[in-house]
Amino acid sequence: MTPRELNNYPRKDTLYVWTASASEIVASALHDNCKVVLVGERTFGKGLIQSVFELHDGSGIVITVGKYMTPNHKDINGNGIEPDYNRLPDFNEARGYLSRCGIKELS
Numbered sequence: 001m002t003p004r005e006l007n008n009y010p011r012k013d014t015l016y017v018w019t020a021s022a023s024e025i026v027a028s029a030l031h032d033n034c035k036v037v038l039v040g041e042r043t044f045g046k047g048l049i050q051s052v053f054e055l056h057d058g059s060g061i062v063i064t065v066g067k068y069m070t071p072n073h074k075d076i077n078g079n080g081i082e083p084d085y086n087r088l089p090d091f092n093e094a095r096g097y098l099s100r101c102g103i104k105e106l107s
Contacts, residue, residue, distance in 0.1 A: 020044030025068050028081050032071035034101030037094045038083040047077035 019027065024043045030036045049066035067077050074081075084097055 021046045024076055024081055028070040028076060034098060037085065037089060037097055038081065039085045039088055040083050041086065042082050043080040045076055045078045045080035047075065
């Protein structure tokens with residue numbers, strides 16, 4: 001699916017996933033809070049928080065200081081996020097999937 005086709009897709013509670021880093025965090029937060037159905041490919045799996053420190057000689061060092069976890073406490077680093085569908089679901093499929101969250105009606 002091209003970006004243009006995706007923009008014209010009428011479903012706005014479907015998020016196309018083929019991404020890394022900060023956008024993975026957003027996708028997982030929306031998904032785990034039952035706001036979107038994820039469509040596409042497994043994400044890259046970059047969930048580390050890193051800081052760069054300058055050393056006295058002008059060089060630098062990158063140190064991992066943390067990692068992101070999804071709202072459902074899944075570690076995405078190295079694993080990525082598996083989409084719900086690898087192709088766009090029809091309305092009834094998406095509605096059925098989101099019903100697991102207790103959502104009764106989609107418009």
